[in-house]
Amino acid sequence: MNEEIDDPLADLVTALSIEPSPEFAVNVRSRIERAANTRIRWWVVRTTALAAVAVAAVVLRWTMPVSAPERPGQMASIASTTPVLPDALSPAVLWAPPAVSPPVAGQSADHVRQPQPVRPRAPQPEVLVPPGQALALQRLALALQDGRVTIPADAWPTIDTPAGDADAPLKPIEIVPVRLDPIVIDPQAPEATPDQER
Amino acid sequence: MNEQVGRLAGHLVSESDDLAREFEMRLADSARLAVRVAYSVVRNQSDAEDVAQEAFVRAHRAFRQLRDRHRFRAWLVRMTWRLALDSKRGARRRGAREDSVARLAPRFGNAETELLANDRAARLWSAIDTLPDKLRVVVVLAAIDGHGTRDVASLLAIPEGTVKSRLFEARQRLRELLQ
Numbered sequence: 615m616n617e618e619i620d621d622p623l624a625d626l627v628t629a630l631s632i633e634p635s636p637e638f639a640v641n642v643r644s645r646i647e648r649a650a651n652t653r654i655r656w657w658v659v660r661t662t663a664l665a666a667v668a669v670a671a672v673v674l675r676w677t678m679p680v681s682a683p684e685r686p687g688q689m690a691s692i693a694s695t696t697p698v699l700p701d702a703l704s705p706a707v708l709w710a711p712p713a714v715s716p717p718v719a720g721q722s723a724d725h726v727r728q729p730q731p732v733r734p735r736a737p738q739p740e741v742l743v744p745p746g747q748a749l750a751l752q753r754l755a756l757a758l759q760d761g762r763v764t765i766p767a768d769a770w771p772t773i774d775t776p777a778g779d780a781d782a783p784l785k786p787i788e789i790v791p792v793r794l795d796p797i798v799i800d801p802q803a804p805e806a807t808p809d810q811e812r
Numbered sequence: 813m814n815e816q817v818g819r820l821a822g823h824l825v826s827e828s829d830d831l832a833r834e835f836e837m838r839l840a841d842s843a844r845l846a847v848r849v850a851y852s853v854v855r856n857q858s859d860a861e862d863v864a865q866e867a868f869v870r871a872h873r874a875f876r877q878l879r880d881r882h883r884f885r886a887w888l889v890r891m892t893w894r895l896a897l898d899s900k901r902g903a904r905r906r907g908a909r910e911d912s913v914a915r916l917a918p919r920f921g922n923a924e925t926e927l928l929a930n931d932r933a934a935r936l937w938s939a940i941d942t943l944p945d946k947l948r949v950v951v952v953l954a955a956i957d958g959h960g961t962r963d964v965a966s967l968l969a970i971p972e973g974t975v976k977s978r979l980f981e982a983r984q985r986l987r988e989l990l991q
Contacts, residue, residue, distance in 0.1 A: 622987065623955055629936060629937070632847065638847070642865050645869045646872050649869055649873070
């Protein structure tokens, strides 16, 4: 009988009877060392990269101006010191003229800049206007104050007031009483059923 | 405070020394096992050593959990087997370069004996290659270092009865294939 077929394991034992080379252990040690060095290098690179990113983020945060992003629907609240124009969207807002008096043609800008007596003003409504429009209005107000822009006197809007004496005492309103005729009930009339009423 | 730090540093150094010493012992003890297991798959001495070295490098990384000798050898066998299979797949892709070293007779025999031995080796390896993985690893481990069924069971972390039945089945199949 064939020896090979009798016990294939015996052949396998012979086939696997190889020995590691003498430098096997040395190679393992050097590979371990290389792997450790690579790990350390990666750790250093990763840590450095993280630190650089963190520093860059801090520097950017300090150097970049902080500004709120302008959104189309965003509205700015303007204090009542700003001249307020009548707005189609807010008809209840009244026109409030600026604190400066309109320069008359022929007068110098210095005349306009002379200090005016401060008068207490009545509180004016706070109006919401888009930021761009608010900026334009503020610039216009400054230009008017500096005399860079002149508006003819007849161009200022006027508020129509009712004719007559505004200081006259108000007349009491007369209320006419409403008179209702009494309801007459006819006993001869047939009683209405709920269905008929409908 | 300084005393505590000194004691802690000394403890760490001594533990590290102990680990290094133990690893050296395992390396000397299990190098042959790893190389043979790898060789049973890749059939090339140089590739087998490469695979076994890689397995030892990985074992070193996880050595704190593998200080127990039996645990270490079992882990090493499984890791080497897996790495060897990966290496063989890679080698197949690059173009097979299996060794003609798998001889069953000494190389310094006459040419006729060597030829016959090579032929037998080729038939044996091709028969072993047809076995399923779970039978193949049992046969290979049983053929290395005179491992008994208990040793194989310990290395593969499976019951001894399972090893016996798998070994029996593997032998039967090999006999059939080599007829």
